[in-house]
Amino acid sequence: MYAIRAGLQKFQITPNFEIESIIRLYARWIREGRLTVNSDWNKDLGVTFTVQDPCQLVRKSFGDPVAEDLRFVVKSVVGEEHFIEMYPNKSNNYCCGGGGGYLQSGFTEERRAYGQRKLQQIVDTGADYCIAPCHNCHSQIHDLSEHSGRHFPVVHLWTLICLSMGCLGENERSYLGEDLASVGL
Amino acid sequence: MxxxxxxxxxxxxxxxxxxxxxxxxxxxxxxxxxxxxxxxxxxxxxxxxxxxxxxxxxxxxxxxxxxxxxxxxxxxxxxxxxxxxxxxxxxxxxxxxxxxxxxPRENRPKGIRGSCDQALNTEGNSAMGARSEDFQFVAEDVLEEVKASQPGWEDLSVSFNRKGAEYFLNQNSREPVTEPDEMVPLWKILHTVGCDWTYGTLGWAAENYCMFLADDKAWETIVRNKVRAVEELGCRYWLNTE
Structure with a gap:
């Protein structure tokens, strides 16, 4: 998204459309009652989650308001009491190290060294899961989790939204841990 | 001292x-x-x-x-x-x-360069080199399977190049290429809220490594192709999945 936004500016293009993030729409749809999520499924399970603020979406695009939307969605879906913040966060969050072409650059050792700070941030929350609502973040944090041997699950936000609505199919659970693998099936 | x-x-x-x-x-x-x-x-x-x-x-x-x-x-x-x-x-x-x-371009990291070049070489701007017809085939194939195997989702729909849709949804190539089932939860959410959206066969891929490669000309080519894709369909929003 940032590449488009920055590109429009840099190359002085004025498009006939607006740029939107699905994160903002998720929040709006939940507020409007169109997306009927709830966190009842997690009441007894008590699985805890932290969330990664993607740089491209938050610091580099929409700032803290979209970070608030992201938290609103996450808390609606997993339960406020099961959400744990990383510190620092929102616009001040650390990059995970998956951006800038790092995953493709071949500098694997350096990429993982870079990711140590993110890994420690996540581990310090003590959360069971990390939600990564960005593809590069997801790939990088998943790799950090596996490579460090910590093996905490890293999930997309859409997975949890559908899980909370009871409509997550059997084949749509690749990134869930064993604890949630059969919830709502 | x-x-x-x-x-x-x-x-x-x-x-x-x-x-x-x-x-x-x-x-x-x-x-x-x-x-x-x-x-x-x-x-x-x-x-x-x-x-x-x-x-x-x-x-x-x-x-x-x-x-x-x-x-x-x-x-x-x-x-x-x-x-x-x-x-x-x-x-x-x-x-x-x-x-x-x-x-010099040839000295920049091969992986980033390759991703940019793939995007330049495909009409969908896929850094993984996914062809648009394959993207459409995979999406429709997954859709049919969901409709046939998941009760309550018989009406789930996915459209391509539908003019006048409110949202032009882009998709990271990683989904159709390596984990197509990950597209389904997103479709279900969009279906649940009655969102008016379409995919396109032009400029559909969300990623853009030409910017990270610091190749201005390629970056501009990609951005212009993606803008054209949304404008030709007359969509009001370019919707990113992140």
Whole structure:
């Protein structure tokens, strides 16, 4: 998204459309009652989650308001009491190290060294899961989790939204841990 | 008394002057207070014996040979946390971008270059080289399976190139290429809220490595193709999945 936004500016293009993030729409749809999520499924399970603020979406695009939307969605879906913040966060969050072409650059050792700070941030929350609502973040944090041997699950936000609505199919659970693998099936 | 050691001989930096000429307010690049807030909050600090403050100081002291040769420019993700932390709002990532661009294209990391080239070579701008017909085939195949096997989702729908849809949804190539089932939860959410959306066969891929490759011409080509894709269908929003 940032590449488009920055590109429009840099190359002085004025498009006939607006740029939107699905994160903002998720929040709006939940507020409007169109997306009927709830966190009842997690009441007894008590699985805890932290969330990664993607740089491209938050610091580099929409700032803290979209970070608030992201938290609103996450808390609606997993339960406020099961959400744990990383510190620092929102616009001040650390990059995970998956951006800038790092995953493709071949500098694997350096990429993982870079990711140590993110890994420690996540581990310090003590959360069971990390939600990564960005593809590069997801790939990088998943790799950090596996490579460090910590093996905490890293999930997309859409997975949890559908899980909370009871409509997550059997084949749509690749990134869930064993604890949630059969919830709502 | 210790002896004075001259670490570097200050010179005028042609590189820095060139970048400052390109940026509004010169990118504030001459306003560094050397406080180090950039480096203390940068996960790339220390890699290859470099950090954002050091990089900027080397520029300020005209050490262009070092600045333009360190592989560290590929280890900074241009995440802009340094800009956010800097009391003078110095745009170090723009400097990094310019340093990347100063590398001969063939010497830039092969993986990023390959991803950019794949995007240039496919009408969907897929960095993984996915052809649009394959994207459409995979999406429709997955859709049919969901409709047939998941009760309650018989009406789930996916459209391609539907003119006048409110949202043009782009999709990271990773989904159709390596994990197509991950598209389904998103479709279900869009279906549940009655969202009026379409995929396109032109410029559908969400990723853009030409920017990270610091290849202006390729980056512009990709952006223009994606703009054309949305405008030709008359969609009101370009919707990103992140």
């Amino acid at each position: 210790g002896e004075t050691t001259t670490l570097v001989l200050p010179r005028q930096s042609a590189f820095l002057s060139q970048v400052m000429g390109l940026l509004p307010e010169g990118g504030n690049l001459s306003m560094c207070l050397t406080c180090g807030l950039c480096s203390s909050g940068c996960p790339a600090s220390g890699l290859h014996d470099m950090d954002p403050r050091k990089f900027l100081r080397l520029c300020a002291l005209g050490q262009d040979d070092l600045v333009l040769s360190t592989p560290w420019v590929w280890m900074c993700t241009m995440c802009q946390r340094c800009v956010y932390a800097c009391p003078m709002q110095i745009d170090i990532p723009r400097l990094i971008y310019a340093a990347r661009a100063a590398w």
